Amino acid sequence: MKFHKTLHYEALPFENPLSLDRRCYQNLAQETRFFQPRASCPLPSSALPTREAISSPPREDTSDHWSGHLHQYAAHLTIINCCTISMEEGEGSTASKRGGGRLCFICNQRRPALKRPKTQEQICRECFYVVFEEEIHRVIMDNHLFKPGERIAVAASGGKDSTVLAYVLSELNRRHSYGLDLFLLSVDEGITGYRDDSLETVKRNEIQYGLPLKVVSYKDLYGWTMDEIVSVIGLKNNCTFCGVFRRQALDRGAALLKADKLVTGHNADDIAETVLLNILRGDIARLSRCTFIVTGEDGPIPRCKPFKYTYEKEINKYAYFKKLDYFSTECTYSPNAYRGFAREFIKDLERIRPQAILDIIRSGEDFRISTTTRMPEQGTCERCGYISSQKLCKACVLLEGLNRGLLKLGISRANGSRRHDVGHPKPEAKRPIIQNKPCGTLDF
């Protein structure tokens, strides 16, 4: 029995399909590189040449066949370079009964620790780090998300998505010399027992990853903390206030940092959920925008989502395996703001068909939005100068409502009864099934 030992990985750029003629292919074969499908690869991994197929001397016809395939899918593949040396029998047999004694699909050396939801390959922890990071690198390169010398603010909530994002970006920035200045940007909503704790996490991240941190607070920007707002309006619609304020706070924070771009930790699950919610709400304008990897290019600061194709499941595992320091407590004001029904649907889908999440995103990208559908015109808020389709931006409307004691202003479909003065709450009937993503996420 022989084992391949992986000495090093090197993901090569694989941009030009024409470079892959047969000779080139055979060279590849001799060096026993193999191919890793990217997130966007439409080809099932079973259709790619296996390492065995490549390392065995190819017959003329098969090599032609493969190179045909590879031509087509070149843009979706990463070549992973590995050297092989043979090992004595016995050394590799430590694989336990778990995982059926199989070895990692990529390195064929270590025990697999997880199954990739996108490809169903069983891979070990070390290879997982490599493919996870390289996939994000590909997304960044393919979409030209960054330019050298740019100042990038990472929206950091202390939660797992933004923590992994900050960590991976600082890694990739170093490894691939992006030449970016990275910053952490946090919003302090002023929620005792929640945000103060998660901010501590972000402050530790600042030291751990060596990224400067900027915190902007609702109190400074708007004169109100969420604690104060909730004491006035109660626990109804508080997430609306928080969401509107956060969006603006991030933009203002980014401006203070003189950042060129803001990156957020929205992952594939988030985007798939947003696509569904926009269909359910009939919001065609948002439906057409929500799958863009870069948004707000016409606004003050473009935002981008490098995790657009990254599964939440993998982000979680990455954070866990890497023992990253992140914070995971529900916001105290929305303890039941469990993401609702669309989220649950997505998780159910993922269980029986993992690629469904990417399929939903693809659907969102492919929707042919009729040109007769009117998109709201963008202007600026008369009061604060923030982009707005109305005379006043949402935040200013809400603020005015707060300051003048007109609580319902700016919130559509508010129905009067507030939780603290409802005598007999109706627990089931009142639980919103379709709701905005609650606090704790970096909502747009």
Add this chain to the structure above:
Amino acid sequence: MHCKSLKNWDASKSQGLPVFGFGVAFVDESTIFPTPSNVASNIIEEISGIVSELGHALQELHIAPIETAFCKDLVDGQNCLRQLLDNITDASGKEDFVQYLRMLSLQKIAVDNKYTKVVLGSCTSKMAHQIISATVKGQGFALPADLQYVDTRQEIPVLLPLRDCNAQELGKLCFLDGLKTTQVFSWPPAGINGLVSSFIARLQDENPSRQRTIVRTAEKLKPFSFNKFTEGYYDFLPSIVRAKFQHVKHEEPEPKFLCPICGSPLSESEWKNVKNNNKCPSELEFFVSQCCRSCNFQILPKEKGKLELFYSLLPSSMTDRVEGKDCIGRRWLQEQIEEFLITDDIDET
């Protein structure tokens, strides 16, 4: 649902519109669903009963087993069908595939009996289900094709007059008018389609107009060129009425290709795939390259041997839908020329 749709036709002899004759078609799927034969014959009896009660306006009831889709003799067709379904591992793939066969059977009934339209009873709930499930399967591009009132992709145009009716309302109507309905064959909810069904049901519980909202969202997506009758079709109408139909824009580009299995127009990236496969020698590879991503994933077997068998069993009406190579070549050339023309323009300005 078929029954429901046709019952309502009684009411539709409205002013100005020509009176038309119609029949009822029922596709018997008992080959697929392991039901005792008496259950199947009971269903058919019930349907004949319901149809005969509809009375005078009705011409005929056509009952055809789903294996008619295969255009072979029925025993042969049954075998093909069983083997095909055995080779589809995905629960939703199976269900969707049967739906495509059902349409083929309906088309065949229509052609054989010289009908000029096929009318389905798909209501808002069914459409909402279709929209969500197409989204989940990555068919966002093709989605609007299946939810327009008119669909002329098939030999006989397919109409969806009940698209804007809610299932509950139809149920009430049947109840009030004393129209009987019956439950026909169906799979227990499973797979992706099953999840979508329960999702839609829960949405409806939460907000009774949610299904309508979903359909309204999807309505705003651009339909395809085949989602309307050809120009001149409405000429028989009085001119005042005609104007209403003629503002439908005729500028949608023809979709490049339709998936031979499900009929979905291929998206830009799927079309690229067809172009790239143009040089592939085998007929099978050629066929596979023209199938949409979703059919590739949930219907076609992955293993080569099985795939070959599967292909050989498919009804000829599916395999014949594959566009010829020269056609692809022509399209490709056309595209190239268009590109050249555009670049020329840029050069000049």
Add this chain to the structure above:
Amino acid sequence: MVGGGGLDLLCNGVKIHHVDVPHKDQNRLEMRDLLAWVQSNLIKERPEMFIKEDSVRPGVLVLVNDCDWELCGGLGAELEEKDVVVFISTLHGG
């Protein structure tokens, strides 16, 4: 046993539990037994955040000795003395 991602909140805020699960069959303890035991002994509130039907709710990650339980046999995964089982909820937090 470790609960992360907020699941600890369902068990009085305790993150790490050292548990001794009694089981009928002397030779085998499977994940399904552990889940049943956890549900009746550790979860103090909102069990629906953890369990759905007979399994963990989709969105909760399970690792047995740092290996995804899907690879160990899911509900049928066999557990032994000193095994470490981690549950991570992915249902909230950004």
